[in-house]
Amino acid sequence: MIAEPIDCEQIIYDLSFATVREWKEHHPGEKAIAYFPVYAPVELIHACGMLPVGLNGAGDRLDIQHADAKFGSFICSIVKTTLEMGLTGHLSPFDGLLFSSICDSARNLCFVMKRNFPDLYLDFLHLPHNPSSAASTDFLVTEYRRLQKNLEQLQGMRMNDDALSQSLKLYNENRCLTRRLYSERSQSPHLIRTSELYPLLRAGNFLPVEEHNVLLGRTLKELPLRTGKQRDSVRIVIEGSFCEQPPIDLIRILEEAGCYVVDDDFVLGPRWFLEDVPLNGDPLRALADSYSNRAVYSSVRHDFRKPRHKALIDKVRSRRADAVLLLIAKFCEPAYFDYVLFKRELEKEGIPHLLMEFEEKMFTFDRLRTEIETFVESLLFD
Numbered sequence: 155m156i157a158e159p160i161d162c163e164q165i166i167y168d169l170s171f172a173t174v175r176e177w178k179e180h181h182p183g184e185k186a187i188a189y190f191p192v193y194a195p196v197e198l199i200h201a202c203g204m205l206p207v208g209l210n211g212a213g214d215r216l217d218i219q220h221a222d223a224k225f226g227s228f229i230c231s232i233v234k235t236t237l238e239m240g241l242t243g244h245l246s247p248f249d250g251l252l253f254s255s256i257c258d259s260a261r262n263l264c265f266v267m268k269r270n271f272p273d274l275y276l277d278f279l280h281l282p283h284n285p286s287s288a289a290s291t292d293f294l295v296t297e298y299r300r301l302q303k304n305l306e307q308l309q310g311m312r313m314n315d316d317a318l319s320q321s322l323k324l325y326n327e328n329r330c331l332t333r334r335l336y337s338e339r340s341q342s343p344h345l346i347r348t349s350e351l352y353p354l355l356r357a358g359n360f361l362p363v364e365e366h367n368v369l370l371g372r373t374l375k376e377l378p379l380r381t382g383k384q385r386d387s388v389r390i391v392i393e394g395s396f397c398e399q400p401p402i403d404l405i406r407i408l409e410e411a412g413c414y415v416v417d418d419d420f421v422l423g424p425r426w427f428l429e430d431v432p433l434n435g436d437p438l439r440a441l442a443d444s445y446s447n448r449a450v451y452s453s454v455r456h457d458f459r460k461p462r463h464k465a466l467i468d469k470v471r472s473r474r475a476d477a478v479l480l481l482i483a484k485f486c487e488p489a490y491f492d493y494v495l496f497k498r499e500l501e502k503e504g505i506p507h508l509l510m511e512f513e514e515k516m517f518t519f520d521r522l523r524t525e526i527e528t529f530v531e532s533l534l535f536d
C-alpha cells in the first residue's frame with residue numbers, strides 16, 4: 155500500500171526509477187518491462203508477474219551527449235532522450251524494453267537500441283494498422299501469444315488465463331477511475347486542475363497498478379470536500395500530446411493564462427480503452443478485440459470507421475469546450491499529419507484553435523506564454 159502523501163511530480167521526473175527499484179527489492183527475481191509510448195498490453199506483462207513501466211522520455215533532466223550521433227537532426231526529443239537514458243545506464247532497472255509500430259522514429263529507436271544492447275530483451279509489437287478489418291483481432295491474438303511466450307521465458311513461468319483476467323480487472327478499474335476523474339475535471343475544472351491531474355496520471359506509468367488505483371480512488375473521494383473559486387477561463391481541449399509529454403510548467407502556464415483544460419490526450423496509453431475489457435471468455439482475445447473495437451481515437455491508430463477529425467469535434471461538443479489547443483511535440487510526424495485534417499474540420503465547424511509546438515526538454519516558455527495569453531484574450535473579449 156502506498157505511503158502518504160505521495161509526490162507524483164517527484165515520481166515522474168525521477169530518472170533513477172526509484173519506484174521500480176523499490177518494487178524489485180520487494181519482489182526478488184521478478185522483472186520490470188519498460189514500454190515506449192503510446193500503447194502496450196500492460197495486462198499481459200502484469201499477468202506474467204512483471205512490472206510494466208511506461209517510459210516518458212527524460213524531459214530537461216538529461217543532456218544529450220551520445221544519442222545525437224545515432225539519429226538525424228529532425229527527430230522528436232523523446233526518441234533521443236530514451237536512447238540517451240539507455241546509453242547512460244538509466245534504464246538499468248529494466249529487464250526488457252517493448253516498442254510498437256506507432257511511427258518510423260519509434261521503430262528506428264527499437265532497432266538502434268537492439269544494436270546497442272544486444273543482451274537486453276527487446277521486443278517490437280506489430281499493432282494492426284487496420285482495426286476495422288475482420289482479421290485484425292486474430293492477427294493481434296497471434297502477436298500477443300508470441301509476446302506472452304517471450305515474457306514467460308524471461309520470467310521463467312507460465313501465465314494462466316486466471317492471472318490475465320485478474321490483471322484485466324485491475325486495469326479496467328484503473329481506466330474507470332481515470333475516466334471518472336476526467337469527467338469530474340470537465341464538470342468542475344476549478345476543483346481538480348490539470349496541473350494536478352496530469353502528474354497523477356503520469357505517476358501511474360511507474361507505480362504498480364494496485365497502488366495507482368488507490369491513489370486515483372483517494373483523489374476522487376476527496377473531490378466533493380474541496381472548495382475552489384471559479385475563474386473567468388476558457389474551456390479548452392488539448393490534442394496532439396499523446397506520445398512525447400509536455401513539461402508540467404507549460405501546463406501551469408496554460409492555466410495561469412486563463413485556460414481550463416477540460417479534455418486532453420496526455421498519457422494516452424493507459425487510457426487506451428473507452429470501455430472495460432470484457433471479463434467473460436478468452437481474456438487474451440478480449441484484450442486484442444478491445445484494441446480493434448474499444449479503443450480511443452489517436453493519430454497513431456487508424457480506424458476508418460471512426461474518423462479522428464470527427465472524434466475531435468465530438469469531444470469538443472461533449473466537453474462544452476470553447477476552443478482547441480493543438481499542442482504538438484516538435485518533429486512528431488503523426489501529430490503533424492493529423493493537424494492538417496483537424497485544422498480543416500475545426501475551421502468548418504467554427505471552433506477556434508491554436509497550434510503550439512513544444513519539446514519535453516523546454517524550460518523557458520516566454521514565447522508560448524505570450525501566444526496563449528493572446529489567444530485567451532481574443533476568446534474572452536471577442
Ligand code: SF4
Nearest residue numbers: 230257397398486487
Ligand atoms: S513523439 Fe511522435 S514522432 Fe516521436 S516517437 Fe512519438 S509518435 Fe513518433
